[in-house]
Amino acid sequence: MSRVGGPLIDVSALTAWERKKFYGVAARIRLAKGIHIRSADWHGLGRRERALASIVAAGVAAPTCIVAGKSAALIHGLPLPGWEDSHPVELAAHGVTGAGRTRGGVVHRHLSLRQSVAAEVVETRFGKVHVTPVAGTGLDLARWHDVTTGVRCLDHALARGTITREDIDAALARAAGRVGVDAMRDTARLATPWSGSPRESDLKVALWEAGLPAPHQQVILRDHLGSFIARLDFCWPEIGFGTEYDGGGKLAGEFGIPVEIAARDDVIRQHRISNLGVLNFRVNNHNLSDGSAVPRIVAMYRRVAERGVPLDPALWTSAGLAWSSSPFTRQPHP
Numbered sequence: 482m483s484r485v486g487g488p489l490i491d492v493s494a495l496t497a498w499e500r501k502k503f504y505g506v507a508a509r510i511r512l513a514k515g516i517h518i519r520s521a522d523w524h525g526l527g528r529r530e531r532a533l534a535s536i537v538a539a540g541v542a543a544p545t546c547i548v549a550g551k552s553a554a555l556i557h558g559l560p561l562p563g564w565e566d567s568h569p570v571e572l573a574a575h576g577v578t579g580a581g582r583t584r585g586g587v588v589h590r591h592l593s594l595r596q597s598v599a600a601e602v603v604e605t606r607f608g609k610v611h612v613t614p615v616a617g618t619g620l621d622l623a624r625w626h627d628v629t630t631g632v633r634c635l636d637h638a639l640a641r642g643t644i645t646r647e648d649i650d651a652a653l654a655r656a657a658g659r660v661g662v663d664a665m666r667d668t669a670r671l672a673t674p675w676s677g678s679p680r681e682s683d684l685k686v687a688l689w690e691a692g693l694p695a696p697h698q699q700v701i702l703r704d705h706l707g708s709f710i711a712r713l714d715f716c717w718p719e720i721g722f723g724t725e726y727d728g729g730g731k732l733a734g735e736f737g738i739p740v741e742i743a744a745r746d747d748v749i750r751q752h753r754i755s756n757l758g759v760l761n762f763r764v765n766n767h768n769l770s771d772g773s774a775v776p777r778i779v780a781m782y783r784r785v786a787e788r789g790v791p792l793d794p795a796l797w798t799s800a801g802l803a804w805s806s807s808p809f810t811r812q813p814h815p
Contacts, residue, residue: 484541485608488522489534491515491541512538529555532566533607539570539587540610547600547611549573549590550625553618556603556610557643559634560679571625573597573613581625590625595655616644616652623668624661628690631668633682639674646672675699675800681714681726684764685803687775688715688724693782696723697799702757704796710753713761717782718797720789723754724762724778726769757796760785 483494492500492515503509508520516538526534536552550571554561561568569583573590575597582589592613600611613621615638623631638644649669656665671689675698676682688696700716700723703709716723754761762781768774 485516485537487606488518489538489607490517492517513542516542529566533605536570537605537607537610539572541608543572546572546574547592547597547613549613550621553613554622554634556605556612557615557618560637562630593655593659599655614652616648620652620656620665620668623664624659628664628668629683629686632671632686633679635668635672636676636682637679639672640676671804673698673801673803678728680766680769684726684769689804691775691779693779695802695804698803699800701798702754702759702796704757710757711750715803718792720786721759721792722782722785722789723759724764726764758790759792
């Protein structure tokens with residue numbers, strides 16, 4: 482019985498005659514020991530599908546290992562930054578020696594026994610593999626890679642209801658004593674279900690790394706008559722200062738809105754925010770990527786804090802604080 486599916490070929494499932502014919506004639510690509518794919522099928526796959534096929538092949542070929550890290554994130558459909566779906570396959574197990582080293586194109590990771598037991602079987606079009614659960618994957622990304630990647634993946638999963646805060650707490654408990662657990666705790670503190678996009682999650686982590694106090698997230702502003710004014714990604718209502726991430730499509734005809742109308746509506750919106758007494762810093766992909774946005778936010782926060790006036794509590798509500806003081810502390814709601 483074949484251990485893989487889709488266009489992958491498990492040579493152990495072939496008869497001796499079929500195997501001889503396959504090795505002798507077929508134009509093929511070896512993905513892992515005993516797992517191949519015909520060249521024509523490989524070239525017909527997109528970049529992400531090729532990455533998934535390689536991950537499944539490696540996982541199937543090493544049945545005692547568990548797909549982990551960025552490879553597990555890809556299996557779960559979590560939003561890795563940029564082109565990071567093209568990465569060395571990450572496999573993990575309990576008791577691995579030389580963790581973090583790359584052997585045969587595979588990065589080997591170490592899991593605690595409790596983490597190993599918590600692994601899930603996930604079925605893909607290329608076959609079934611054992612994978613670290615979503616919450617554990619997000620935390621592992623923080624200790625093996627960086628907090629920003631871990632937070633954007635956990636935010637995504639929380640927003641879609643794939644995991645709960647309890648899942649994150651349980652995954653953190655299973656990782657007790659692991660190298661890098663401090664980064665995992667920080668990631669748990671920063672994870673919320675309210676980020677509207679991965680880049681919004683990235684901005685949240687950048688604000689935290691800059692040492693700013695926790696802003697409120699998804700703040701709804703209303704005027705004195707109770708009419709809706711705007712929703713800000715992040716806001717410090719105690720000083721009347723906010724910031725938000727503008728996606729590339731906001732003023733480019735997104736959702737079928739003509740560009741000129743979108744631009745006009747944006748100006749009107751910004752005026753209403755200002756007239757309410759809130760200073761709003763706009764972040765976009767360019768100034769976030771080049772590193773200029775956050776230092777300017779910090780400088781503006783300090784200036785506003787010196788003379789800032791608290792926003793009337795009747796004029797705003799929020800989903801909660803953007804991060805907590807402890808990974809086991811629930812986000813407060815005003």
